[in-house]
Amino acid sequence: MDNKKDIRLMKGNEAIAEAAIRCGVDGYFGYPITPQSEVMETLMLLKPWETTGMVVLQAESEIASINMVYGGAGCGKKVMTSSSSPGISLMQEGLTYLAGAELPCVVVNVVRGGPGLGTIQPAQSDYFQSVKGGGHGDYKLIVLAPASVQEMADFVELAFDLAFKYRNPALILSDGMIGQMMEKVELKPYRKRWTNEEIKQMHPWATMGKPAERERNIITSVELDPNAFERFNHKLQDKYRKMQEEEVRCEQFNCEDAEYLLVAYGSSARICQKAMELARAKGIKVGLLRPITLFPFPTREIQALLGHVKGILSVELSEGQMVEDVRLTVEGKVKVEHFGRVGGVVHSPEEVVEALERKIIGG
Amino acid sequence: MEVSIKDIIKPENLVYQKSSLLTEKPMHYCPGCTHGVVNRLIAEVIEELGLQQETIGVTPVGCSVLLYNYIDIDWQEAAHGRAPALGTAIKRLLPEKYVFTYQGDGDLAAIGTAETIHACNRGENILMVFINNGIYGMTGGQMAPTTLEGMAASTCPFGRDPERDGNPLSMTEIVATLPGTRYVTRQAAHTAGAVRKLKKALIKGFNNQKENKGTSFIEVVSTCNSGWKMTPVQANEWMVENMFPFYPLGDIKDK
Amino acid sequence: MAKMKGAIVVDMVSCKGCSLCVEACPTQVIGLADEVNAKGYNYAYMVNPEACTGCSNCAMVCPDSCITVYRMRVAEPA
Numbered sequence: 001m002d003n004k005k006d007i008r009l010m011k012g013n014e015a016i017a018e019a020a021i022r023c024g025v026d027g028y029f030g031y032p033i034t035p036q037s038e039v040m041e042t043l044m045l046l047k048p049w050e051t052t053g054m055v056v057l058q059a060e061s062e063i064a065s066i067n068m069v070y071g072g073a074g075c076g077k078k079v080m081t082s083s084s085s086p087g088i089s090l091m092q093e094g095l096t097y098l099a100g101a102e103l104p105c106v107v108v109n110v111v112r113g114g115p116g117l118g119t120i121q122p123a124q125s126d127y128f129q130s131v132k133g134g135g136h137g138d139y140k141l142i143v144l145a146p147a148s149v150q151e152m153a154d155f156v157e158l159a160f161d162l163a164f165k166y167r168n169p170a171l172i173l174s175d176g177m178i179g180q181m182m183e184k185v186e187l188k189p190y191r192k193r194w195t196n197e198e199i200k201q202m203h204p205w206a207t208m209g210k211p212a213e214r215e216r217n218i219i220t221s222v223e224l225d226p227n228a229f230e231r232f233n234h235k236l237q238d239k240y241r242k243m244q245e246e247e248v249r250c251e252q253f254n255c256e257d258a259e260y261l262l263v264a265y266g267s268s269a270r271i272c273q274k275a276m277e278l279a280r281a282k283g284i285k286v287g288l289l290r291p292i293t294l295f296p297f298p299t300r301e302i303q304a305l306l307g308h309v310k311g312i313l314s315v316e317l318s319e320g321q322m323v324e325d326v327r328l329t330v331e332g333k334v335k336v337e338h339f340g341r342v343g344g345v346v347h348s349p350e351e352v353v354e355a356l357e358r359k360i361i362g363g
Numbered sequence: 364m365e366v367s368i369k370d371i372i373k374p375e376n377l378v379y380q381k382s383s384l385l386t387e388k389p390m391h392y393c394p395g396c397t398h399g400v401v402n403r404l405i406a407e408v409i410e411e412l413g414l415q416q417e418t419i420g421v422t423p424v425g426c427s428v429l430l431y432n433y434i435d436i437d438w439q440e441a442a443h444g445r446a447p448a449l450g451t452a453i454k455r456l457l458p459e460k461y462v463f464t465y466q467g468d469g470d471l472a473a474i475g476t477a478e479t480i481h482a483c484n485r486g487e488n489i490l491m492v493f494i495n496n497g498i499y500g501m502t503g504g505q506m507a508p509t510t511l512e513g514m515a516a517s518t519c520p521f522g523r524d525p526e527r528d529g530n531p532l533s534m535t536e537i538v539a540t541l542p543g544t545r546y547v548t549r550q551a552a553h554t555a556g557a558v559r560k561l562k563k564a565l566i567k568g569f570n571n572q573k574e575n576k577g578t579s580f581i582e583v584v585s586t587c588n589s590g591w592k593m594t595p596v597q598a599n600e601w602m603v604e605n606m607f608p609f610y611p612l613g614d615i616k617d618k
Numbered sequence: 619m620a621k622m623k624g625a626i627v628v629d630m631v632s633c634k635g636c637s638l639c640v641e642a643c644p645t646q647v648i649g650l651a652d653e654v655n656a657k658g659y660n661y662a663y664m665v666n667p668e669a670c671t672g673c674s675n676c677a678m679v680c681p682d683s684c685i686t687v688y689r690m691r692v693a694e695p696a
Binding site (some may be wrong): 026027029055057059060061063064065067068069070071072074075077079093094097101196207208209210211212216217218219220221222 | 416417418419421429431435438440441452457460
């Protein structure tokens with residue numbers, strides 16, 4: 001049967017690779033780093049250059065791989081890379097150039113604990129770097145936070161759609177837990193890669209060689225005229241405001257009657273789902289709001305709950321990063337605290353409930 | 364009968380004119396800068412080979428950062444040192460196109476050393492043009508990886524001291540040892556003869572891409588008369604006397 | 619016997635007066651003008667046009683593509 005569902009058991013990192021081939025990605029450029037090396041390993045095993053024609057290349061560094069992404073993106077191709085925290089730090093230069101040149105691409109960060117070489121265990125301590133720009137200059141990445149292997153697969157295509165819609169890099173902010181764990185995943189059918197002719201039609205800015213009938217295309221982020229560069233910066237900000245208006249995605253559980261709210265993304269959101277159940281069993285009216293887009297942040301969605309929510313706990317595998325955005329959202333109207341284990345330690349649902357009682361309800 | 368200038372200046376007597384691929388934009392380079400000559404030659408070569416629609420150029424960070432203003436082809440501007448990474452991806456994703464990178468010594472031989480060596484070692488089927496004038500021109504004349512021993516720059520005002528500053532780097536000899544490079548040559552542009560030879564090398568660098576046999580790498584030993592604090596003519600003389608003994612001209616590899 | 623006669627046209631607006639063409643000319647045709655152009659450069663011109671053979675060496679070394687070269691064969695009086 002043609003329409004038979006393709007359901008597999010696989011790791012989050014493997015799902016990224018499968019989804020990339022299936023949604024017609026043209027090129028993957030990467031460099032090995034734990035805990036995400038399975039992305040490129042899976043691609044190399046699947047040999048997509050023999051089927052879809054996708055290019056897969058192991059670069060000499062993350063610096064090279066993000067700049068290969070820049071080169072490919074400048075040609076209007078669907079290109080991506082993946083790495084983990086220290087490697088993503090190396091890519092910040094490339095990311096600000098990509099944002100400055102308005103190039104679409106997808107970057108996957110399977111986060112591990114930092115700072116420094118840190119640990120290979122999962123963490124969510126790259127939130128600031130992801131949602132505040134990361135490199136120099138006023139820019140934002142579109143940031144998607146998957147909480148399951150299924151979302152690892154689905155968000156590859158979504159990230160490309162958003163990246164091309166806004167001509168802006170999109171980041172899939174995962175972590176070592178989602179990357180390494182195995183779950184059931186339904187894979188989408190194969191989509192054809194864009195032909196060069198289609199790219200020329202859809203992305204007239206792409207450098208595909210200059211025909212007589214158009215001006216030359218220049219992919220660049222240099223502008224030495226201050227007034228022109230101010231206008232360009234304003235244009236970027238307009239784009240980010242449009243994202244904030246139109247692209248916020250989040251999931252809410254038991255928020256309708258919640259007196260207390262947990263805000264958590266990715267693997268922390270999974271733990272908080274259980275914590276919410278434990279708290280509800282104790283008679284505490286707890287809801288969970290899971291941001292799916294971290295930039296744009298679900299500001300309006302959180303604000304809409306402030307009529308009945310008396311306190312918010314931001315639960316992250318960090319020393320408290322997203323909590324700052326929750327506080328900015330809430331503007332002091334209710335108490336907002338942070339809870340999270342770090343260094344590769346993962347909090348338990350019981351610890352989350354205990355923290356909620358101690359820091360929010362009793363505090 | 365004497366021939367007047369008016370008789371000579373007629374379309375049928377035209378033997379040299381500015382390439383139609385060069386834009387009307389005046390080049391921002393200092394008077395006498397080698398970049399202008401090499402930019403012009405690249406335009407001429409692309410025009411003569413009929414590759415305007417087939418070529419994608421990658422510009423660096425440095426004096427030639429705005430090179431895309433001068434030649435009427437599609438361009439990508441790379442971050443400092445990363446041009447070979449861009450070139451790699453462009454060529455792999457558009458293998459039928461002609462791809463070249465254009466970089467100075469700081470870009471190619473300091474901050475971008477890894478990208479340079481690995482693109483050459485993978486044998487990327489691109490042309491890499493390397494302008495070596497032994498100095499950082501754009502930022503105001505600082506020491507480059509290729510600054511000669513004893514040569515003054517604003518960050519080694521009393522001359523490069525190998526004990527403190529390390530030694531000048533011969534990147535072209537290094538890439539010639541790599542199996543991925545196919546054609547490695549060192550040229551100059553200080554005389555009409557040198558310019559004609561350089562143009563032949565550039566033509567080869569483009570034509571080599573038809574055969575996919577590895578990277579073509581062309582160093583152009585160049586002057587930076589502003590940075591060297593000389594007139595253009597003195598700078599050429601100084602280059603011949605001081606740069607050429609350390610960076611000798613000629614083909615290093617051609618297979 | 620025939621000999622080659624040449625002439626150059628210098629784009630004096632874009633010339634930066636670097637004098638590389640002056641050095642490159644084998645027959646000392648080119649000099650720099652006493653006047654300056656709008657950019658303030660003493661632009662190149664033919665000081666000694668009679669000597670030009672149209673060899674194009676000046677155009678080869680010109681960094682600003684300012685020089686157009688013409689050349690024709692002229693019969694020499696016997």
